[in-house]
Amino acid sequence: MKVLLLILTMLLTLGAIDAIAPQLAVADPIPAQAVNKGRTTTKVVKRSPHSDKIESNGKGMALLFWAFAAATIGGALFVVTRRNLIAAVMGMVGCFLGISAVYMMLYASFLAVIQMLVYAGAIMVLFVFVVMILNRPEDEPVAPTGRAGKALGGLAIVYLVGRLIFMLMKVQPPNPLTAINAPAAVELPGDTVGTIERVDWGSVKAVGWDLFGPGLFVFEAISLLLLIAVVGAIAIARPLHEDQDNQSEPFHPPRDEAAEAAAAAAAAASSGGHA
């Protein structure tokens, strides 16, 4: 029953993302004259595919934001509070779906898809596999600290929450009016020299130009890091000896009390004999 509810929730989330996605991936078209100044050979070869300028403000979008924020926070709380590991992983998946939708609202469409693929797809499958290996609910999920420790920890968290919210709410955006409106299109060099192509903010092409331009070195470093992580994970998770799995619980033969008593009696007898 719970599993059915979870699946239903996930399907509803997916449907909602599907419903709002086309309204979100929007770029603000710039007049071609703005691009032309300075260089006479420059011309715009391609307009942004979505130029209908739908913006993600208004009450409906605010309601969607609150809904997905609730899904995110609820999933995160589910992770932290559940004793059943599978339930925690499912809460995590729901949390990631909510985060993905929030990324869409930030016009980060590529990152939203990556979030779904990498986190909700790959990493959570990894977690589910490990849960299958462990498959043992905790005896006592929460660390038993004293009343003073709990009070101190709670106070610290409340202080952190208040402080963070107080600070973040004061963040001054450079241009408050663009807070949630569609961002301006990104201008990239076109296919031929002297042309400019406009692509959506946060699209694959825009992110790719940044990733393979200024971020090329980091990209290569990340590939090396992933290779090292894969080799390291195999090296750590592999048993040290071939038969270690069978010996992980050392074999203690059951005590044979009769034989021990006989041996003790024999020892006593022999020592007594010597005395």
Add this chain to the structure above:
Amino acid sequence: MSDILFNVGYGHFLVLAAVLFLIGTAGVMIRRNALIILMSVELMLNAANMTLLTFARMWGDLSGHTFALIVIAVAAAEAAVGLAIVVAVFRGRRNVDVDRLTTLRH
């Protein structure tokens, strides 16, 4: 009040990320299962990612997206190695309770 409710701005995303980060922190501090602790760390990384994307959107700078992508890759590597350690610990001890992993204490 209705301004906060119906006028979603950058602050909303930042506060959402902060709350997510704090839930992750609480999970790391409170829970004893190493798997749940790893998941809470993932939550914290996601909160940082959300902040990165919000500021990228705020300043109109796409390098925040690149940074978030790299954070996701690092998180994947961290999850792989962390889960391998969890499996190795479980193989030797038959539990993954971090309060009972006291071999390196003293």
